Amino acid sequence: MTEETRKQRLERPLSPYMIGSYYKPQLSSMLSIAHRASGVFLSIFGATLMVYWLVALSQGPVAYHEALMLLSAWPAKVLLGLLCFAIYYHSLNGIRHLIWDTGRMLEIKQANLAAIIVLIASSTAAIVTVLIVGGWL
Amino acid sequence: MNMRNPLANARGHGSAKSGTEHWWGQRVSALLMIPLIIWMLYTIIAIIGQPYQVVQVYFSQWINSVLAIALVLAMFRHIQLGLQVVIEDYVHSQPLETILQLLVKLFALAGTITALLAIIRLALQG
Secondary structure, three states, X not given: OOHHHHHHHHOXXXXXXXXXXXXXXXXXXXXXXXXXXXXXXHHHHHHHHHHHHHHHHHOOHXXXXXXXXXXXXXHHHHHHHHHHHHHHHHHHHHHHHHHHHOOOOOOHHHHHHHHHHHHHHHHHHHHHHHHHHHOOO | OOOOOHHHHHHOOOOOOOOOHHHHHHHHHHHHHHXXXXXXXXXXXXXXXXXXXXXXXXXXXXXXXXXXXXXXXXHHHHHHHHHHHHHHHHOOOOOHHHHHHHHXXXXXXXXXXXXXXXXXXXXXXX
């Protein structure tokens, strides 16, 4: 590639990013990026924590109790609370995506209604779970 | 004039019969995880605050071992496919992109093996 074409390519117009100053924030785009963010968050922390817990359990009572002690420290509690919201949100919004994949609920009003249902249901479920489970940890 | 490659006709595949594995894999693993996540929530409710013995017995039961293995397999496949797309979309510099894709595959593989070994050990303790 010559210097000239390289320069031309860099100056090519880009399609505007969905999130930024080009579009005003919309329910659909915000939930979409939140779906990705929650997915990445669950992949890194949720999956690792699940494997850690399973390994500790398989190693016997001493290792298991050590793991539970670690998980009851307050930074771990904050992480568990966030994971709790993330899994409800990602699961429910994932169902919203799967319904779209069948060609249904694609009208803006329907998609936004489903978005609000997902937000309310996942927040409520997370708060209820944290209130109930928080007492045990 | 037929512009199709004769091999494509010989295999009997249309244009959409390959190249959709990623998309389908993401959806199938998502569908599988709907009942499995419900089982996971049930499991958390069933074992939370219970002594070690109760949790160990729970995971030594056949049905729970099978469901735990299914969840781990579907989950790590979903993770690998999902993180792959995120990296493809946002990381554009080589060799960083390739390194990250390989790390994601390693993470998914190591996580699957470790979790399955733990589940099998628990199953054999029963």
